Amino acid sequence: xxxRQLEYFLxxxxxxxxxxxAARAHVAQPGVSVQIRRLxxxxxxxxxxxxxxxxxxxxxxxxxLPYARAALRAIDDGRLAVDELAGLLRGxxxxxxxxxxxxxxxxxxLADFHTAHPxxxxxxxxxxSDNLVEGLITGTIDLAWVSTAGRxxxxxxxxxxxxxxxxxxxxxxxPLATRASLPLAALADRVLGSLPPGTxxxxxxxxxxxxxxFTPRIGFEASAPEVLVKLAARGMGVAVVPAPVAALHPTTTxxxxxxxxxxxGRIELAWxxxxxxxxxxxxxxTAARRAPTPGHTxxxxxxxxxxxxx
Numbered sequence: 001x002x003x004r005q006l007e008y009f010l011x012x013x014x015x016x017x018x019x020x021x022a023a024r025a026h027v028a029q030p031g032v033s034v035q036i037r038r039l040x041x042x043x044x045x046x047x048x049x050x051x052x053x054x055x056x057x058x059x060x061x062x063x064x065l066p067y068a069r070a071a072l073r074a075i076d077d078g079r080l081a082v083d084e085l086a087g088l089l090r091g092x093x094x095x096x097x098x099x100x101x102x103x104x105x106x107x108x109x110l111a112d113f114h115t116a117h118p119x120x121x122x123x124x125x126x127x128x129s130d131n132l133v134e135g136l137i138t139g140t141i142d143l144a145w146v147s148t149a150g151r152x153x154x155x156x157x158x159x160x161x162x163x164x165x166x167x168x169x170x171x172x173x174x175p176l177a178t179r180a181s182l183p184l185a186a187l188a189d190r191v192l193g194s195l196p197p198g199t200x201x202x203x204x205x206x207x208x209x210x211x212x213x214f215t216p217r218i219g220f221e222a223s224a225p226e227v228l229v230k231l232a233a234r235g236m237g238v239a240v241v242p243a244p245v246a247a248l249h250p251t252t253t254x255x256x257x258x259x260x261x262x263x264x265g266r267i268e269l270a271w272x273x274x275x276x277x278x279x280x281x282x283x284x285x286t287a288a289r290r291a292p293t294p295g296h297t298x299x300x301x302x303x304x305x306x307x308x309x310x
Contacts, residue, residue: 005038007072010069011024018036070275091120092120093121095122095141096135098147110122116283130198142271142284145267147265150204153270155272158271159289163265164264164266165242166241167257168256169249176238180257181258182258185214201240219236219237229249239253269285
């Protein structure tokens with residue numbers, strides 16, 4: 001088994017075909033096919049189902065995939081470790097960020113990191129929390145800012161960036177508007193606004209509602225909490241958003257703390273708990289811990305908070 005065979009196998013899997021894999025590897029397509037056939041003969045199993053219009057992994061291919069990734073990652077990390085010892089940090093690091101997260105602090109972090117380590121290629125991926133967590137676990141993302149529903153996902157570790165209560169946002173003449181606080185069960189019959197499924201804020205709301213004994217009636221969704229507040233201000237229903245977002249609209253809405261239980265939105269800088277991190281990933285984690293955290297600010301007009309909780 002040769003490293004280039006594993007590289008071609010991984011390229012076909014990720015690119016979805018032999019032609020695109022060959023282009024990625026800068027070799028002729030027949031050369032890729034020959035090497036994969038040799039690998040299949042050595043293993044005694046076909047790795048790809050070629051009968052349909054799209055190339056898919058067979059069961060044997062699925063079994064090989066995590067080991068191929070681990071083997072290639074180990075080789076890359078070995079080269080990077082030697083380069084780092086020589087003072088030449090290089091390689092690639094993939095960073096995940098939440099959809100609609102304000103990017104100013106993140107841009108500053110990555111720009112400063114590039115200045116310190118110009119030989120490291122930084123790839124940025126924007127997605128929902130669920131997809132970013134999956135990327136961290138499978139190793140396609142090195143580190144990411146993710147929103148969680150109260151605890152760090154299994155298989156990951158990290159540091160908590162923000163941990164804020166979620167509140168109910170209503171129009172000023174709503175019957176709930178004068179309440180000092182509100183048990184979550186009081187929203188059981190109300191139309192609620194929340195972020196879409198797959199986001200940490202939505203998971204926090206659904207888990208808290210389940211604890212309170214009901215399933216939330218989600219009547220409107222938006223990818224940013226700020227939009228939910230504006231929809232609630234037009235009478236669409238009750239928006240459930242982080243308290244700092246609700247506080248930005250004191251004249252058009254009222255926000256009420258929620259209790260029994262209190263749902264909370266939490267953002268973490270996360271990475272894999274097990275397995276080695278590449279030297280570039282380790283260096284970026286160190287830089288991120290020292291820098292202002294993307295998506296978190298204490299400015300009184302913190303519109304930046306609005307998108308940071310997805």
